[in-house]
Amino acid sequence: MNELLPGMRDEGGQLRAFLADSLAQWQVAGTVQAGEAPVMAEIRATSGAIVWVERAGHDTPFRWFARWRSAGDAPGGVRELRPCACASLVGLLGAVRDALGVERGSAVRIVPAPEQT
Amino acid sequence: MIPVSIITGFLGSGKTTLLARLMRDPAMSRTAVIINEFGAIALDHDLIETSDESFVQLSNGCLCCNVRSDLTLTLGDLAARRAQGTVPPFERVVIETSGLADPAPILHALMTDRDLIDIYALDGVITTVDALMGIATLENHEESQRQVAVADRIVITKTDIAEAQTDAIKQRLAAINPGAPVIAAVRGAIAPSVLFDCGFYDVASKHPDVGAWLAHESVDAAGEHAHPSHQHSATITSFCIVREEPLCAATLPLLLSALAENCGVDLLRMKGIVRVREAPERPAVIHGVQHVYHAPVWLPRWPSADRRTRMVFIGRGIRESWVRTLIELLDAEVAAETARRTLVTEPWLRGKVDSMT
Numbered sequence: 442m443n444e445l446l447p448g449m450r451d452e453g454g455q456l457r458a459f460l461a462d463s464l465a466q467w468q469v470a471g472t473v474q475a476g477e478a479p480v481m482a483e484i485r486a487t488s489g490a491i492v493w494v495e496r497a498g499h500d501t502p503f504r505w506f507a508r509w510r511s512a513g514d515a516p517g518g519v520r521e522l523r524p525c526a527c528a529s530l531v532g533l534l535g536a537v538r539d540a541l542g543v544e545r546g547s548a549v550r551i552v553p554a555p556e557q558t
Numbered sequence: 559m560i561p562v563s564i565i566t567g568f569l570g571s572g573k574t575t576l577l578a579r580l581m582r583d584p585a586m587s588r589t590a591v592i593i594n595e596f597g598a599i600a601l602d603h604d605l606i607e608t609s610d611e612s613f614v615q616l617s618n619g620c621l622c623c624n625v626r627s628d629l630t631l632t633l634g635d636l637a638a639r640r641a642q643g644t645v646p647p648f649e650r651v652v653i654e655t656s657g658l659a660d661p662a663p664i665l666h667a668l669m670t671d672r673d674l675i676d677i678y679a680l681d682g683v684i685t686t687v688d689a690l691m692g693i694a695t696l697e698n699h700e701e702s703q704r705q706v707a708v709a710d711r712i713v714i715t716k717t718d719i720a721e722a723q724t725d726a727i728k729q730r731l732a733a734i735n736p737g738a739p740v741i742a743a744v745r746g747a748i749a750p751s752v753l754f755d756c757g758f759y760d761v762a763s764k765h766p767d768v769g770a771w772l773a774h775e776s777v778d779a780a781g782e783h784a785h786p787s788h789q790h791s792a793t794i795t796s797f798c799i800v801r802e803e804p805l806c807a808a809t810l811p812l813l814l815s816a817l818a819e820n821c822g823v824d825l826l827r828m829k830g831i832v833r834v835r836e837a838p839e840r841p842a843v844i845h846g847v848q849h850v851y852h853a854p855v856w857l858p859r860w861p862s863a864d865r866r867t868r869m870v871f872i873g874r875g876i877r878e879s880w881v882r883t884l885i886e887l888l889d890a891e892v893a894a895e896t897a898r899r900t901l902v903t904e905p906w907l908r909g910k911v912d913s914m915t
Contacts, residue, residue, distance in 0.1 A: 459887055462880045466820065499898065504891060530887055531816045538820075546822025547849040549815045552719040 456494070457482045463534060467543045484537065488512040492540045494533065497526065505533040509540035559679040562651045562668055563754055567686030568695050568702040569657030569827035569872055570847030572715030572746065576686055577654050579746030586750055590636055590648040594656045629664060630671055637677045650754070651678065657827060657872070658701055661708045682710035684753050690720035691847055692727045696734070706731055709738045711753050717742045797878040799885065801867040804835040806892040810842065810854060813888055818849035821876055830869030
């Protein structure tokens with residue numbers, strides 16, 4: 442299995458640990474727990490925001506879906522009902538930051554490299 | 559007397575690029591190089607072509623914090639080995655400081671240490687300043703101001719990607735150190751004659767603070783009071799990630815995006831040499847400052863026997879565990895996606911993979 446699909450063991454646990462570390466990295470107080478299937482991770486910030494992370498199906502061009510209820514929003518809002526599709530973990534982190542109102546860095550800028558040394 | 563030049567400049571300002579380019583010039587062939595890196599694992603040695611005998615790497619912390627032990631001993635040892643003929647007869651020494659170094663203790667040692675002044679003469683200080691980030695760096699980091707204030711030559715780097723900011727940074731530099739010529743260099747391209755042979759270091763021509771800093775170091779050296787706890791900001795930390803397993807090529811741009819978007823200005827510097835699964839014999843060199851990264855440079859071969867991926871991160875509040883897991887998860891994600899796409903072109907594998915998932 443690992444030859445073709447490395448890193449797939451206990452993906453949920455690894456993801457939840459990583460998201461918890463992400464909260465710490467962003468200095469956001471909150472918890473990350475396993476949710477009811479198909480929710481792989483449920484993030485609850487002390488601000489009141491909730492994010493649900495699901496694994497996208499293998500037949501889709503996405504890898505993750507994120508739904509959320511921002512702090513102060515009533516249940517059943519658009520973002521809670523319509524998942525945000527993310528093509529990679531990078532997109533998922535962006536969605537979670539949006540949901541939690543975290544303002545961090547900028548989009549990466551790639552510039553020409555110095556001459557090869 | 560052997561002239562000693564110091565190349566300093568803040569993290570990611572282009573010191574190593576400049577030195578690497580200079581060392582390819584025949585005029586620099588008889589030069590001994592001392593490089594000090596802040597991170598626990600040094601990479602710059604692998605990126606600069608010079609003879610191993612006349613190259614010294616100081617990786618145990620910041621040079622300015624250990625100057626009296628490390629630098630003095632290193633220069634003394636180099637001179638002894640030169641006299642014995644066990645190193646090439648170098649005619650110049652270039653010291654590249656770490657990006658967080660306060661140059662004052664280093665200058666003071668070179669100008670006053672009795673073990674050194676009979677052999678070496680401080681030729682000058684060359685300070686690199688990044689045109690893109692330089693103004694913000696000068697505002698936020700006192701080390702950067704000090705590096706500019708003591709310069710005999712200031713080299714503005716990355717002007718090719720930040721042309722619009724060049725005039726503003728020149729004005730700022732002139733306010734700190736009006737006496738130092740300011741030279742723009744694109745990708746380290748500059749003739750050694752422009753930078754070296756500055757003559758004896760002249761404190762009087764520098765910013766008034768420089769004299770005060772050096773005098774302060776003099777008092778310290780005499781042991782009249784405790785060292786004034788010269789410390790880099792307590793919030794600045796560095797860590798290294800070493801991986802035996804190669805990374806997928808597609809992991810690299812994802813990693814850079816994630817770092818830029820999630821760490822932002824807190825990632826002061828990132829550099830690494832990466833073993834890539836698709837081309838394991840050709841390492842990729844990556845460099846970045848905050849959200850700006852150079853396109854990866856593919857070396858023709860590994861510069862040493864160590865073929866592991868090594869990445870150095872210097873920043874404020876950047877969690878090592880977060881970066882480490884990010885790399886693992888991104889690479890697993892890319893590998894899984896690659897496997898999934900393989901199924902499209904190699905359908906005979908589908909049953910095998912389905913049974914495994």
